[in-house]
Amino acid sequence: MDNKCWTENIQWLFFDIGSTLIDEEAAYDHRIKDMIAGTALVFEEVYNKRLEFAQDGLDGNSEIISYYGLMKTPWHTEDERLYPTVTSVLEYLRNRGYKLGIIANQAPGLADRLSHWGIADYFSIIASSSEMGASKPDPIIFEKALSMAQCEPCNAAMIGDRLDNDIVPAKQLAMQTVWVRTGLASCQPKEYGAEFADLTIESINELTDVFTG
Numbered sequence: 001m002d003n004k005c006w007t008e009n010i011q012w013l014f015f016d017i018g019s020t021l022i023d024e025e026a027a028y029d030h031r032i033k034d035m036i037a038g039t040a041l042v043f044e045e046v047y048n049k050r051l052e053f054a055q056d057g058l059d060g061n062s063e064i065i066s067y068y069g070l071m072k073t074p075w076h077t078e079d080e081r082l083y084p085t086v087t088s089v090l091e092y093l094r095n096r097g098y099k100l101g102i103i104a105n106q107a108p109g110l111a112d113r114l115s116h117w118g119i120a121d122y123f124s125i126i127a128s129s130s131e132m133g134a135s136k137p138d139p140i141i142f143e144k145a146l147s148m149a150q151c152e153p154c155n156a157a158m159i160g161d162r163l164d165n166d167i168v169p170a171k172q173l174a175m176q177t178v179w180v181r182t183g184l185a186s187c188q189p190k191e192y193g194a195e196f197a198d199l200t201i202e203s204i205n206e207l208t209d210v211f212t213g
Helices: 003-007 025-036 043-055 060-068 086-095 110-116 139-149 163-172 183-187 204-210
Strands: 012-015 099-104 125-128 156-160 176-180 199-201
Touching (some): 012 139, 025 043, 043 060, 043 183, 060 183, 086 204, 099 110, 099 139, 125 139, 139 156, 176 204
Parallel strands (some): 012 099, 012 156, 099 125, 156 176, 176 199
8 A cells, every 4th residue: 555645635643542552451451350359260261262252353351241241340540551652653643744633432531641641742632432422433423523623534544453443433434544453453363454444553653654744
């Protein structure tokens, strides 16, 4: 693909949060341990089943809850970690003239957490499900973010790790799409995204080779 041709009309880059900018593995491990506490289940069994579901193209995190009949426990935000190169990538993209935004399913307080991670100032728009009255994959949250940006879908790209929540709904609105195969997405064959993602990358670092301004 000719990246220059593909990106020449892009003005806005919208990011997912979990497993895109933020490493959530420790938080998911913590939740699994909380959910199976007091049961006969062992962590390794549930963890491996989570990966199996992901390999089949499913959301392993929600599937294990249904499969084992577990109760979802509170999320441990203290376990979330910024991927090491996120700040430098965002700095690069902003310096190339792109406007940056967030479209994410997140609990209240996302702006404070972005500040805690030191990246809040990079984003002009934060469309969080807890404040927008809609959650991905509902197209409404994407439409609201585009409206806030005063941006046409064809001039925006959605960057995220989940095909079902990030890539498919954005593509249906005629946004450009970048599937980042991090987190559980790293278990999924690239072919799963071929129909929907304009580009598939293995790391957010690759964005600096794609969006060159």
